[in-house]
Amino acid sequence: MKTVLTIIKKEFARFFKDTRLLITALILPGLLIFALYNIMGTIMQNAEDKEAEKACTVYIADIPDSLEQSFLLSFSLKADFNDETARAAVKDGSLDLYMAFPKNFDEAVKDYDVSSGQPAPNVQIYYNSAKPKSFEAYSLATALLSRYEQTLVNKFDINADLNGVYDLADVQNVSRTVLSTVVPMVLLMLLFSGCMAVAPESIAGEKERGTIATLLVTPVKRSVVAVGKIAALSVIALLSGLSSALGMLLSLPKLAGSAGGGITFSMYGFGDYAAILGVILSTVLILVAVISIVSAFAKSVKEANGLVVPIMILVMLCGVFSMFAGAVASIGLYFIPVFNSALVISTVLSGTVSVAGIAVTICVNVAFAALLVLVLTRMFNSEKIMFNR
Amino acid sequence: MEEILQVKNLKKTFKLSRKQRKLEGGAATKKAVDDLSFTAYKGEIFGLLGPNGAGKTTTLRMLATLIKPDGGDAVIDGKSIVSDPYGVRSKIGFLTSELKLEDFFTPNYLYGYFSRLYNVPEDVAAERKKKMFESFGIDKFAEVKVANLSTGMKQKLSIVISLVNDPDFIIFDEPTNGLDVLTAKTVTDYLAELRANGKTVILSTHIFSLIEKLCDRVGVIIDGRLVALDTLANLTAEKNLEDKFFDLYKSVKEER
Ligand SMILES: Nc1ncnc2c1ncn2[C@@H]1O[C@H](COP(=O)(O)OP(=O)(O)OP(=O)(O)O)[C@@H](O)[C@H]1O
Ligand SMILES: [Mg+2]
Secondary structure, eight states: HHHHHHHHHHHHHHHTTHHIIHHHIIIHHHHHHHHHHHHHHHHHHHHHHHHHOOEEEEEEEEEHHHHHHHHHHHHEEEOSHHHHHHHHHHHTTTSSSSEEEEHHHHHHHHOGGGOOOOOOOOOEOOOOTTTTHHHHHHHHHHHHHHHHHHHHHSSOSSSSOOOOOOSSSSSHHHHHHHHHHHHHHHHHHHHHHHHHHHHHHHHHOOOTTTHHHHHHTTTTHHHHHHHHHHHHHHHHHHHHHHHHHHHHOOOOOOOOGGGGGGGOOOGSHHHHHHHEEEEEEEHHHHHHHHHHHHHHSSSSHHHHHHHHHHHHHHHHHHHHHHHHHGGGOGGGGGSTHHHHHHHHHHHHHHHHOOOHHHHHHHHHHHHHHHHHHHHHHHHHHHHHHOOOO | OOOOEEEEEEEEEEOOOOHHHHHHTTEEEEEEEEEEEEEEEETTTEEEOOOOTTTTTHHHHHHOOOOOOOOEEEEETTTTTTHHHHHHHEEEEEETTTTTOOTTSOOHHHHHHHHTTTOOOOHHHHHHHHHHHHHTTTTGGGTOOOOOOOOOOOHHHHHHHHTTTTOOOEEEEEETTOOHHHHHHHHHHHHHHHHTTTTTTEESSSHHHHHHHOOEEEEEEEEEEEEEEEEHHHHSSSOOOOHHHHHHHHHHHOOO
């Protein structure tokens, strides 16, 4: 036990006294994510603002009274065109849309008898599908017109009261659903990169530099070395993951803009956070152990980083699949390490978590991590693996 | 004389990589140590003499339990390297160029760290460190990171670290490698001092003068096999060690 502490302390000393490592593993990830997300948020917001500022420009010939109001609301209406100049303007993009109504459209529509077999009054809409803005105007105009057409033969309405609230999901629930699909994947990735920042360096690096051999000739048990390394690396990986998470959380308001207003931390209770924390801890143990095992196999840090890629993809897939499995997951799925973590986090965030799921997840993960420690111990005992340079 | 090390029929064969196989003439394996047996007595300096690639380092790595023999066994102070490697590790000090110290740490830190790994009590370790750092001249560099130490200083630090547990049985592979005459003398003097304190030292080298200066008994290995084993006095009775070695080498090669 004392020896485990000695090894943990040495790993900490190696890490925390090395400014370069501290910066690259602890400060940089959070800072980068914060900066990146802020820039993304700013760009997205600017783009939105610009779009919103400019309504589509439309020239309407012989605009009917019945439609004038709704078109005025939706478009910026232009005058000073005739049929020819309007088409040319749409073609060269200076005008977004040109609509030509038949004269006396309203009366023509009223008088028109569907069963007469005569051609119906025809509205011509000229647009330019190569220009996004023009296409947008076209879609909007056709939508407005078909809605108008429906009101002419009105038998019943759907959600006609514009001020009524029909979507009964409360804002929190929507935010919860959004969070529960995105967060597990992002969280797993952050944790994984945290582990990647330290484990290959500490195992493959020590092997590559021949310093682990010095440890292996001491009477320290291989299992103690394995436990000490994994415990210390897990703490550091957690801190690194925390740094990334902090960067993400702090930039969330900017990234989500006004739409993110519904996301608050008070949506979840103490139990939710405790569950997430427990699951994260057990997951980091597994990730560190797996990466350590791969690193012990590798001859160098570089090789370790390469070998880890397939595992990283697997972990990412766990995050992706948890989005779909979410609420319908049977308890059996909670027996799959790492995937179960994504499931628990997802269900906690969406408010559909089951206590059994959490319990199974933590137990399975801890047991699996213990198994991996055993594997690592065996590897430390194998001269073929430890001295395969 | 009390036997402290019995080596019995020690064998080690390495698998060769595909490329290496071609160079070795198609053989898939290399017998690095081939049926080696010898005994060392308490309080002596035993020298393993042999040319490059003879199997000296491989033998010592097996004695230090870093690698396992394919056959045979060795017993150090009652502990078998095969069945009780942990017991062996706590009794010995091992030095070889393969064992590196972490560049990032200082001699002070590393001495404390390895003392704790060997469960040496704090006060004993502090006292031992002071004495050792002084006699090897490390005291002035105690707070310099290993990365910034000179090659000789690194080797001296490795020696000091290999002895943190004050072992009774010391295994040194080429202890004076890369050292200038002054530093080499510090090391050989220290080895003699260890013997004077009743410790047993087994060292490997291809340097004849080191053997002549230090060793009580010598084993000569060529191609993984022990070709001579005697006291230094007996080996050098007729001619000097170098000539004796050439004779041995020639007769071995003629046998093949
Ligand atoms: N891991 C290994 N894989 C394959 N061959 C090896 C391995 N280790 C050593 N050998 C081979 O075994 C033989 C003995 O090597 P060893 O290092 O024991 O020699 P040595 O006597 O210490 O030589 P030197 O004086 O050059 O240090 C050499 O031919 C070496 O190439
Ligand atoms: Mg050697």
